[in-house]
Amino acid sequence: MPLDAAPTATLLSATGLSITFDMGVGGLLARLTGAKRQQLRAVNAVDLTIASGETLALVGESGCGKTTLGRAVVGLYRPTAGTISWQGTDITDLASPARKSSRREIQMIFQDPYGSLNPRLPVSEVLKEPLRIHGIGNAAEQDARARTLIQQVGLPVDALNRYPHQFSGGQRQRIAIARALGPMPKLIVADEPLSALDVSIQSQILNLMADLRTQHQLSYLLISHDLGAVNHLADRVAVMYLGRIVEIGPRDDLFSRPAHPYTQALVEAIPRVGQGKRRRGRSISGDVPSPINPPTGCAFHPRCPKAQDICKSDLPALTALGDLSHHAAACHFPERQP
Ligand code: SF4
Numbered sequence: 001m002p003l004d005a006a007p008t009a010t011l012l013s014a015t016g017l018s019i020t021f022d023m024g025v026g027g028l029l030a031r032l033t034g035a036k037r038q039q040l041r042a043v044n045a046v047d048l049t050i051a052s053g054e055t056l057a058l059v060g061e062s063g064c065g066k067t068t069l070g071r072a073v074v075g076l077y078r079p080t081a082g083t084i085s086w087q088g089t090d091i092t093d094l095a096s097p098a099r100k101s102s103r104r105e106i107q108m109i110f111q112d113p114y115g116s117l118n119p120r121l122p123v124s125e126v127l128k129e130p131l132r133i134h135g136i137g138n139a140a141e142q143d144a145r146a147r148t149l150i151q152q153v154g155l156p157v158d159a160l161n162r163y164p165h166q167f168s169g170g171q172r173q174r175i176a177i178a179r180a181l182g183p184m185p186k187l188i189v190a191d192e193p194l195s196a197l198d199v200s201i202q203s204q205i206l207n208l209m210a211d212l213r214t215q216h217q218l219s220y221l222l223i224s225h226d227l228g229a230v231n232h233l234a235d236r237v238a239v240m241y242l243g244r245i246v247e248i249g250p251r252d253d254l255f256s257r258p259a260h261p262y263t264q265a266l267v268e269a270i271p272r273v274g275q276g277k278r279r280r281g282r283s284i285s286g287d288v289p290s291p292i293n294p295p296t297g298c299a300f301h302p303r304c305p306k307a308q309d310i311c312k313s314d315l316p317a318l319t320a321l322g323d324l325s326h327h328a329a330a331c332h333f334p335e336r337q338p
Pocket of ligand 1 (some may be wrong): 260261262298299300301302304305306307308311316330331332333334
């Protein structure tokens with residue numbers, strides 16, 4: 001069984017997934033100037049699975065590759081290496097029939113509810129557009145589905161006749177969720193779905209996502225830097241650093257017994273009710289290194305309080321922390337599990 005395997009049926013699996021962006025200095029300019037072509041490896045040899053009905057959270061600092069990975073799952077980026085499978089069928093090739101048929105079942109919610117809805121369309125058309133794209137129902141059935149969807153996200157039916165600019169940020173995110181639900185997906189990739197919202201609204205959207213997961217047997221790939229939200233919704237958590245997964249495991253296990261020094265620092269920075277702004281603990285020194293020129297060995301070594309010589313030369317493999325555990329970390333000196 002793979003290290004990150006979940007106990008129920010696997011919906012999506014990524015194996016050895018890498019996504020590299022060409023940073024542009026090349027061709028004639030490179031020959032004339034002698035400049036080298038630069039490549040940014042945003043996602044580097046990632047393995048993960050998402051089970052049916054499961055929420056897997058991808059966490060890490062800005063620029064760690066989590067959004068790029070989420071977009072590759074949806075089919076917005078073409079992997080440079082590795083494979084993505086959907087219910088056992090390879091969908092890596094974006095032009096393949098298998099990928100095309102998976103598009104209905106994998107939907108996305110974006111970070112910005114202001115920019116992700118077409119301002120020129122009334123909400124009814126926003127919700128019916130994906131139904132038309134995927135050939136779901138006739139006109140009358142699409143009208144009926146739009147009425148159902150808007151109510152499922154807690155908005156009144158008359159919201160269908162209004163335009164996105166007439167709603168608050170939280171209401172727009174509800175509309176975006178309704179649009180994603182329209183084609184009856186099995187997996188929703190939610191990319192920082194709370195970060196553009198007021199704190200007072202965030203918990204409402206989190207609760208809505210949790211309710212919808214139960215009602216529709218949804219799986220989520222939740223991309224977030226907000227570990228409080230992750231703690232509320234996720235079943236398992238994958239921590240990314242410079243394009244790689246450095247720790248993955250069941251939420252409670254990972255939050256209560258983080259093994260990787262980077263995860264430990266993230267967990268210790270989670271705000272706790274009644275404990276002021278932050279718990280006291282280790283903070284992460286320094287900035288995330290450039291993914292164009294990452295450090296050798298363990299990429300976290302320039303910032304790691306436990307770094308030793310081997311960390312500068314040898315890349316640690318993602319390794320299970322116990323015989324029966326689905327909790328794994330990529331560290332030469334992981335915290336021991338009790
Ligand atoms: Fe720190 Fe070394 Fe572990 Fe990397 S491998 S996290 S540098 S102790």
